[in-house]
Amino acid sequence: xxxxxxxxxxxxxxxxxxxxxxxxxxxxxxxxxxxxxxxxxxxxxxxxxxxxxxxxxxxxxxxxxxxxxxxxxxxxxxxxxxxxxxxxxxxxxxxxxxxxxxxxxxxxxxxxxxxxxxxxxxxxxxxxxxxxxxxxxxxxxxxxxxxxxxxxxxxxxxxxx
Amino acid sequence: xxxxxxxxxxxxxxxxxxxxxxxxxxxxxxxxxxxxxxxxxxxxxxxxxxxxxxxxxxxxxxxxxxxxxxxxxxxxxxxxxxxxxxxxxxxxxxxxxxxxxxxxxxxxxxxxxxxxxxxxxxxxxxxxxxxxxxxxxxxxxxxxxxxxxxxxxxxxxxxxxxxxxxxxxxxxxxxxxxxxxxxxxxxxxxxxxxxxxxxxxxxxxxxxxxxxxxxxxxxxxxxxxxxxxxxxxxxxxxxxxxxxxxx
Numbered sequence: 001x002x003x004x005x006x007x008x009x010x011x012x013x014x015x016x017x018x019x020x021x022x023x024x025x026x027x028x029x030x031x032x033x034x035x036x037x038x039x040x041x042x043x044x045x046x047x048x049x050x051x052x053x054x055x056x057x058x059x060x061x062x063x064x065x066x067x068x069x070x071x072x073x074x075x076x077x078x079x080x081x082x083x084x085x086x087x088x089x090x091x092x093x094x095x096x097x098x099x100x101x102x103x104x105x106x107x108x109x110x111x112x113x114x115x116x117x118x119x120x121x122x123x124x125x126x127x128x129x130x131x132x133x134x135x136x137x138x139x140x141x142x143x144x145x146x147x148x149x150x151x152x153x154x155x156x157x158x159x160x161x
Numbered sequence: 162x163x164x165x166x167x168x169x170x171x172x173x174x175x176x177x178x179x180x181x182x183x184x185x186x187x188x189x190x191x192x193x194x195x196x197x198x199x200x201x202x203x204x205x206x207x208x209x210x211x212x213x214x215x216x217x218x219x220x221x222x223x224x225x226x227x228x229x230x231x232x233x234x235x236x237x238x239x240x241x242x243x244x245x246x247x248x249x250x251x252x253x254x255x256x257x258x259x260x261x262x263x264x265x266x267x268x269x270x271x272x273x274x275x276x277x278x279x280x281x282x283x284x285x286x287x288x289x290x291x292x293x294x295x296x297x298x299x300x301x302x303x304x305x306x307x308x309x310x311x312x313x314x315x316x317x318x319x320x321x322x323x324x325x326x327x328x329x330x331x332x333x334x335x336x337x338x339x340x341x342x343x344x345x346x347x348x349x350x351x352x353x354x355x356x357x358x359x360x361x362x363x364x365x366x367x368x369x370x371x372x373x374x375x376x377x378x379x380x381x382x383x384x385x386x387x388x389x390x391x392x393x394x395x396x397x398x399x400x401x402x403x404x405x406x407x408x
Contacts, residue, residue: 014359031253033356054356054359054360054363058364064367100347100356138353140253
């Protein structure tokens with residue numbers, strides 16, 4: 001929990017997810033680079049969730065439940081359902097998957113994350129309603145549980161998708 | 162508490178881990194899972210070497226600036242991805258980072274990180290040392306995230322010098338060279354800069370070895386840190402070189 005976190009402000013750290021059905025909740029993931037955040041929101045049940053995924057695939061991980069997309073996505077979706085969300089009527093939006101560094105290793109991870117997310121959702125009959133993926137800028141993202149607004153903040157701009 | 166937070170606290174590695182990623186370098190054959198087997202003595206040997214190398218790197222920054230730049234006691238520890246973010250000021254903190262990839266007989270990542278304001282301050286100190294105090298253009302009150310060419314080049318060189326010094330110090334223990342990539346400057350949120358680097362390291366392990374030191378000049382801390390994050394299999398190479406295997 002960071003200092004700025006309060007009952008209404010829930011922060012998804014790297015590899016973590018946060019969910020809420022409180023109308024005053026805002027779900028935040030700070031400083032996404034190559035990581036990818038998936039926001040899910042059920043407009044009827046007013047349930048929101050935000051997962052801060054790190055990598056395309058790997059074994060299930062208790063310490064970081066959404067570290068990997070292939071094993072963590074179901075964990076996240078089940079948690080949404082457990083909170084009363086119905087996946088078929090929920091909207092999904094994704095942001096992140098940028099490439100910050102042009103030298104050294106690990107640079108294609110953002111692109112692989114974006115592709116893995118689309119594929120993993122499609123395999124479950126789900127799709128992304130909006131995305132802010134790729135590029136070379138870091139992003140902080142925020143999901144408002146009351147109305148499903150998904151805000152993307154970079155150093156130079158704030159946009160809503 | 163009505164909060165529904167499914168994020169677990171950082172787990173400090175009680176989970177059994179699979180074998181470390183082997184990068185294809187022939188030196189690393191048979192070195193799988195060494196992150197688990199690193200003994201306390203082995204860790205101390207690595208920490209001592211990293212600590213000395215960080216100290217040298219800070220001294221090199223001092224020589225470059227012509228000022229006495231003090232180096233805080235280096236810290237070397239095993240930590241989770243979110244702990245590394247916290248060490249850099251938190252994922253949302255805006256930083257100026259000089260990134261250098263480490264290749265050759267050791268592989269990993271190094272970053273010299275400053276707060277935006279102290280990056281300006283260090284750049285002025287370095288440029289005054291290079292050009293003489295009278296020859297600097299008047300400092301304009303501009304956006305703290307805007308740096309001119311001279312400042313960027315001074316900071317890039319600071320990254321180059323500190324990280325190369327660090328690697329040279331480690332290289333004295335190795336039979337084959339350690340090579341830095343050209344430095345790259347990024348001005349961004351710390352989380353965004355660090356996540357790509359961390360993702361490269363944590364795919365098969367939950368923790369990384371992070372080495373960090375901070376600097377001060379004229380009694381005033383420079384809010385800056387040097388981070389070195391070796392790939393897990395490279396620690397094995399270093400341990401072998403230090404003669405710390407099996408202790």
